[in-house]
Amino acid sequence: MEINNVIIPCQKSNADISRWDIRFQDGKVSQIRPSERPASEPPKLLLPPxxxxxxxxxxxxxxxxxxxxxxxxxxxxxxxxxxxxxxxxxxxxxxxxxxxxxxxxxxxxxxxxxxxxxxxxxxxxxxxxxxxxxxxxxxxxxxxxxxxxxxxxxxxxxxxxxxxxxxxxxxxxxxxxxxxxxxxxxxxxxxxxxxxxxxxxxxxxxxxxxxxxxxxxxxxxxxxxxxxxxxxxxxxxxxxxxxxxxxxxxxxxxxxxxxxxxxxxxxxxxxxxxxxxxxxxxxxxxxxxxxxxxxxxxxxxxxxxxxxxxxxxxxxxxxxxxxxxxxxxxxxxxxxxxxxxxxxxxxxxxxxxxxxxxxxxxxxxxxxxxxxxxxxxxxxxxxxxxxxxxIGLHRDEEDGDVAEGTSLRGMLLIKNEENIKIPGPAWESELLIPARQREGFKDVIWDPPGVELRSIIN
Structure with missing residues (x-):
């Protein structure tokens, strides 16, 4: 499986890289590399659960x-x-x-x-x-x-x-x-x-x-x-x-x-x-x-x-x-x-x-x-x-940092919408308003994403 164009706010290694492409199998990262996706594409956020x-x-x-x-x-x-x-x-x-x-x-x-x-x-x-x-x-x-x-x-x-x-x-x-x-x-x-x-x-x-x-x-x-x-x-x-x-x-x-x-x-x-x-x-x-x-x-x-x-x-x-x-x-x-x-x-x-x-x-x-x-x-x-x-469930490896071999199971993935869709003036057309993008903890806390934008990696 693969997740592309991902922002990892907790990332400590190569923190200067803003977006990543991640491959994983059975929940574990097999490859992580800088994203090759265009900057205009809405990113995803990978966060601790x-x-x-x-x-x-x-x-x-x-x-x-x-x-x-x-x-x-x-x-x-x-x-x-x-x-x-x-x-x-x-x-x-x-x-x-x-x-x-x-x-x-x-x-x-x-x-x-x-x-x-x-x-x-x-x-x-x-x-x-x-x-x-x-x-x-x-x-x-x-x-x-x-x-x-x-x-x-x-x-x-x-x-x-x-x-x-x-x-x-x-x-x-x-x-x-x-x-x-x-x-x-x-x-x-x-x-x-x-x-x-x-x-x-x-x-x-x-x-x-x-x-x-x-x-x-x-x-x-x-x-x-x-x-x-x-x-x-x-x-x-x-x-x-x-x-x-x-x-x-x-x-x-x-x-x-x-x-x-x-x-x-x-x-x-x-x-x-x-x-x-x-x-x-x-x-x-x-x-x-x-x-x-x-x-x-x-x-x-x-x-x-x-x-x-x-x-x-x-x-x-x-x-x-x-x-x-x-x-x-x-x-x-x-x-x-x-x-x-x-x-x-x-x-x-x-x-x-x-x-x-x-x-x-x-x-x-x-x-x-x-x-x-x-x-x-x-x-x-x-x-x-x-x-x-x-409550005693924290494990040492749980710091949000992602590297090869890291387990992604249970991590929270937040998607960004590309556009907000509303009816056009004739009620038959559709207007597309560019959506605001969440790119870090402040965006998630100040403006929590809807539940439909959240998913758990299993």
């Missing part, structure tokens, strides 16, 4: 599925948000889980995975909830989907506790259920995730974190916390739970006990945006000096929708403080490992959007005020190689 480092598989499209209502496909229309609050989202999602069927979970999960693949995603960390309501049904369906999509997607299964494990009446059911699930399913599960902030006290949250660390070590799993998801004022000496996670990881000697390939992901962490610069730098120094494989995942679409509800007690009803981790700054200014993820699609936590990682990265230009060419390269990395690195 996209990754969902944090996405909920079982909760996708609860509000937007619009599937035929039957015993197999329950009706969720009464769970449409009315206030849009976080508490409402938790309550309505719990009610939705009572209606899950295997057929329903399979259909919505298939829709998410198929859509993601068409958008250019080749890997993802899929969260599935295990609790007293769902049992292991979401996990069973997720494992089936993982098998069915294995030729297209590298799916990492995260068994996830959205509900409390050390407080409320159901904690003593949820925790043993998680424990038995991890024991019974063994290597079919790659990640353990919990939500310390849903516990009813800080003491219970710390127990949640401690339990998750020891359990992940025992089962040789990646660890993923939904953490510090609030905009509560900080009252010293109390610190965000992120500090406690680091302390407990060190207490349990994660570096000495865990497999070197296992990572620790901290998602949301919106409360960290309230830290003064000096404390944020102190946190960054603590993380870096610890040597712990900690990666922060900002989830801007969910964070901005959920955080910053107006305070009706004030005279400024239009004031809505927003918060999501400033991921580009964390990378550039603080030296931390970070990326961005979609989190939810079509449910009460994020009822809007298609879940397209490129579109989310494009929003990042405005969200983070990151408008330079360098920022665009960083934002692409945040939904690609940096995201893969966060």
């Amino acid at each position: 996209l990754c969902h480092p944090h996405i909920h598989l079982d909760k996708a499209y609860l509000l937007t599925c619009n599937n035929p209502i039957s015993e197999s496909h329950p009706n969720y229309s009464d769970l449409i948000p009315e206030t849009g609050s976080f508490e409402e989202a938790l309550l309505n999602t719990s009610r939705a889980k009572e209606r899950y069927t295997e057929s329903d979970l399979h259909l919505r999960g298939s829709q998410l995975l198929a859509t993601s693949y068409n958008q250019g995603v080749t890997s993802l960390r899929a969260f599935v909830e295990i609790d007293h309501v769902t049992g292991t049904r979401p996990l069973d369906v997720a494992l089936q989907l993982k098998s069915e999509f294995s030729h297209l997607l590298e799916i990492q299964i995260c068994v996830f506790a959205q509900d409390p494990l050390f407080s409320t009446a159901h904690a003593e059911t949820n925790r043993p259920l998680l424990t038995s699930t991890l024991r019974n399913y063994g290597p079919k599960i790659q990640v353990l995730g919990t939500t310390p902030y849903v516990e009813k006290s800080r003491e219970a949250a710390l127990l949640n974190i401690d339990w998750a660390i020891t359990t992940a070590l025992h089962h040789n799993l990646h660890l993923d916390f939904h953490l510090d998801y609030n905009l509560d004022e900080l009252h010293p000496p109390t610190q965000p739970l992120t500090f406690s996670v680091i302390q407990l990881l060190q207490k349990h000697n994660w570096l000495g006990q865990a497999d070197k390939s296992k990572t620790i992901v901290l998602g949301h962490c919106t409360q960290l945006t309230l830290l003064p610069n000096s404390e944020l730098r102190q946190l960054a120094e603590i993380v870096i000096q610890s040597g712990l494989p900690i990666h922060f995942v900002g989830l801007p679409t969910s964070d901005l929708f959920m955080m910053g509800r107006p305070n009706t007690a004030t005279a400024c009803a239009q004031v809505r403080p927003r918060a999501t981790l400033n991921v580009p700054s964390m990378i550039k200014d603080l030296g931390l490992s970070a990326c961005i993820g979609v989190n939810n699609v079509g449910n009460a936590f994020t009822p809007f959007g298609s879940g397209d990682p490129l579109q989310m990265a494009s929003y990042g230009v405005g969200i983070y005020q990151a408008g330079t060419v360098s920022d665009a390269t960083t934002l692409y990395g945040c939904v690609s190689l940096l995201a893969r690195k966060a």
Whole structure:
């Protein structure tokens, strides 16, 4: 097979050559040479693949599925948000889980995975909830989907506790259920995730974190916390739970006990945006000096929708403080490992959007005020190689450089249209307007190409 007239933005060898012709067989490059095509021909872009480092598989499209209502496909229309609050989202999602069927979970999960693949995603960390309501049904369906999509997607299964494990009446059911699930399913599960902030006290949250660390070590799993998801004022000496996670990881000697390939992901962490610069730098120094494989995942679409509800007690009803981790700054200014993820699609936590990682990265230009060419390269990395690195899937050869022997499997190919076609004045003729050409990361981030222009090399 052959791909001609290709721009490779990550190319390090002979970087002065702008376009390439590539021959490959069985996914591996057999020949790469400077392109002989005319400069006027629209180029293609060859980019690292996209990754969902944090996405909920079982909760996708609860509000937007619009599937035929039957015993197999329950009706969720009464769970449409009315206030849009976080508490409402938790309550309505719990009610939705009572209606899950295997057929329903399979259909919505298939829709998410198929859509993601068409958008250019080749890997993802899929969260599935295990609790007293769902049992292991979401996990069973997720494992089936993982098998069915294995030729297209590298799916990492995260068994996830959205509900409390050390407080409320159901904690003593949820925790043993998680424990038995991890024991019974063994290597079919790659990640353990919990939500310390849903516990009813800080003491219970710390127990949640401690339990998750020891359990992940025992089962040789990646660890993923939904953490510090609030905009509560900080009252010293109390610190965000992120500090406690680091302390407990060190207490349990994660570096000495865990497999070197296992990572620790901290998602949301919106409360960290309230830290003064000096404390944020102190946190960054603590993380870096610890040597712990900690990666922060900002989830801007969910964070901005959920955080910053107006305070009706004030005279400024239009004031809505927003918060999501400033991921580009964390990378550039603080030296931390970070990326961005979609989190939810079509449910009460994020009822809007298609879940397209490129579109989310494009929003990042405005969200983070990151408008330079360098920022665009960083934002692409945040939904690609940096995201893969966060969930432990990055391999040393994955840097986007292409040479003979390089595998192209899974790389994202973006085509450029030659013309934009519109009807002519008589409605029988056709006008051809020369199309703008995307030639690098900035063009893809500032103006994401339509899904029809994207394809994955297999």
